[in-house]
Amino acid sequence: MEKKNAVVTNAPKPATSKPAAATANKEGAAGSIFASIVIPVAIVVSILIYMFILGNPANFEGGNPENHPLPGNYLGVVYKGGVIVPMLISLNLMVLVFAIERFLTINKARGSKGIEQFVRTIRQRLNVNDVNGALAACDAQKGSVANVVRSGLGKYKEMETDRTLAKDQKILAIQKEIEESTALELPMLEKNLVIISTIASISTLVGLIGTVLGMIKAFSALATAGSPDAVALANGISEALINTALGIIGSTIAIIAYNFFTSKIDALTYSIDEAGFSIIQTFAAQHDNAGHTSATATHSSVNV
Numbered sequence: 001m002e003k004k005n006a007v008v009t010n011a012p013k014p015a016t017s018k019p020a021a022a023t024a025n026k027e028g029a030a031g032s033i034f035a036s037i038v039i040p041v042a043i044v045v046s047i048l049i050y051m052f053i054l055g056n057p058a059n060f061e062g063g064n065p066e067n068h069p070l071p072g073n074y075l076g077v078v079y080k081g082g083v084i085v086p087m088l089i090s091l092n093l094m095v096l097v098f099a100i101e102r103f104l105t106i107n108k109a110r111g112s113k114g115i116e117q118f119v120r121t122i123r124q125r126l127n128v129n130d131v132n133g134a135l136a137a138c139d140a141q142k143g144s145v146a147n148v149v150r151s152g153l154g155k156y157k158e159m160e161t162d163r164t165l166a167k168d169q170k171i172l173a174i175q176k177e178i179e180e181s182t183a184l185e186l187p188m189l190e191k192n193l194v195i196i197s198t199i200a201s202i203s204t205l206v207g208l209i210g211t212v213l214g215m216i217k218a219f220s221a222l223a224t225a226g227s228p229d230a231v232a233l234a235n236g237i238s239e240a241l242i243n244t245a246l247g248i249i250g251s252t253i254a255i256i257a258y259n260f261f262t263s264k265i266d267a268l269t270y271s272i273d274e275a276g277f278s279i280i281q282t283f284a285a286q287h288d289n290a291g292h293t294s295a296t297a298t299h300s301s302v303n304v
Contacts, residue, residue, distance in 0.1 A: 035192055038097050046090035054079035080235065081242035084210030088246035091203045095250060098192050099257040106264050109189055111143030115271045122149060122275050126282040131157055144185040148272050151181035152279045159283065167287060171280055178276040182269070189265050193258060200254035207247015214240025 057063040059076035069076025078085060111118060118141045125134035131153055138150040155177035159170040218236025221229040 034101065035098075035195060038094060042093040042097065043086075043090045046086045046093055049089055050079065050086040054085070077238070078242055078246075080238060081246070082210060082213060082239050084206060084213065084243050085246065087206050088203065088210070088243065088250060091199050091206065092246070092250045092253065095196060095199050095203075095254045095257060098196050099253070099261075102192060102196070102257070102261050105191075106189060106261060106268070109144035109185070109268060111141040111146050113141060115145060115268065118145065119271050119275050119278075123278045126278050129282065129286050131160075144189060145268055145271055145275070148178060148181040148185055149275045149279070152178040152276055156279055156283055160287070167284070170287070171284055174280055174283060175276070178272075178279070182272055182276075185272075186265070186269065189268065193261060196254050196258045196261075200251050200258055203250035203254060204247045207243045207245075207250075210243025210247070211240040214238070214243060 054075050055065050056075070057065060059065075059073045059079065060069055061067040065076075065079065069080060118137065121137045122134050125131070125137060135150060135153050138146040138153065152174055155174045159165070159173060162170060165173070214236050216236070217239065218233050221232030221236055
């Protein structure tokens with residue numbers, strides 16, 4: 001029993017390589033810095049857009065932003081939406097920037113070639129037990145999927161030369177290596193998606209705040225003594241509708257972007273699972289006899 005416990009204790013643990021973990025941590029820190037820069041910059045830019053582009057005196061009658069917008073001038077109309085407009089513009093800018101950033105990141109994670117072609121190549125190489133060829137394909141492909149597959153293939157080669165573990169233990173080690181590599185790569189793909197999903201939820205609510213403020217102004221004009229102020233009433237309703245429109249636009253873009261990127265990540269995850277399954281199945285098929293021999297040798301040493 002002591003020898004059997006020693007064999008299990010000395011078995012190599014399927015931990016992900018330190019360089020891979022360091023790379024993942026570095027990318028995670030870079031993503032956090034990117035988000036912390038984009039958010040305040042988007043707020044500042046939206047304020048500048050509101051003040052100097054939408055609020056340009058040339059957009060209003062008499063060159064005065066206090067007057068009505070020129071007929072057909074939508075920049076001036078949006079400016080009349082009030083103080084909530086810069087907030088909504090900043091939310092729309094954030095969605096666009098983070099959507100572009102996620103698009104580039106996920107495309108980079110796919111690698112240099114089509115992901116379907118890459119998985120097909122890996123399966124073809126493994127079907128003829130050409131592990132080195134599969135590793136070369138990973139080096140050529142690059143990206144998150146290739147990194148995960150390469151980690152699994154590295155553990156595959158390590159288990160080929162191992163003489164202390166049984167076949168089932170080797171398969172489990174390969175499987176855990178793939179799972180740990182996937183756990184490191186996937187958070188990088190999903191990073192900043194939480195910001196997009198949050199904007200999808202709050203953009204409509206922020207627009208609703210502007211809508212309520214506009215309606216308050218409209219009903220205040222309606223409640224004045226004597227004849228109602230038709231101009232003030234129209235301005236209040238216009239402000240309410242502008243904020244509603246901007247809030248809906250931001251929320252719609254964010255929802256579409258979030259669903260698009262989550263579907264892309266799901267497709268990458270499926271490709272990783274498919275390649276990992278091929279690695280495990282190939283090892284099980286190619287090392288059946290060797291696995292039984294290793295297990296027999298282990299039991300013999302325990303009996304002695």
